Amino acid sequence: MVVLEVSGYQAFVEAVENHKGKTIFAYFTGSKDKNGVSWCQDCVQAEPIVRAELDKMPEGAIFIYCQAGARPEWKNVTNKFRTELKLTGVPTLMKYGTTQKLVEGQLFSPELVQMLFAED
Template sequence: MAGYKEVSVSGYEDFMQAVEQHNGKTVFAYFSGSKDAEGKSWCPDCVQAEPVVREGLKHVGEGCVFIYCQVGEKPYWKDPNNDFRKKLKLTAVPTLLKYGTVSIFL
């Protein structure tokens, strides 16, 4: 059994809501091109990276949250003004980010 909780979302607003719901926890966010009805992403790099990311999840700590976020269709992703690019400063998919790391400066 996995030591982490997985949440799947689609779009920027759903992603931000999921992050807010898991405030205070270590969150791993994986951004991928959206999948079609057959479960295949338009992004070939995302298809190749997903099994590697999932293998790495076997090593995350108990109580972590993994958010799988579909960023939208290719034309939306390519728009430099989409929310993921403007607000999160993402430059590519796939992207894996870690939230919830506390830094203490003395």
């Protein structure tokens, strides 16, 4: 399993390009401050749940942890995460290139996270 941590839309696109042809799971979160705490309370609550289930990912899968920006940046309707990836909220966990995703409170359920990682 490969875990990549990136910040911003361009870094995310580059990470995806570098792993073309592989199964990619992307986790989008509000950016963290200098103390490592996100402005997004749902993100703070969901992160340990998602990380605890990473061992359920298929063999050879890539996990991209992406900080999607500070709150004003995220709330901007022209934010590329919103316009290009059609994200509606953070946190979001998606199987890249598919319609499969979990958003906000759905990520508080280890069972739902496991199902997303396990689905073909």
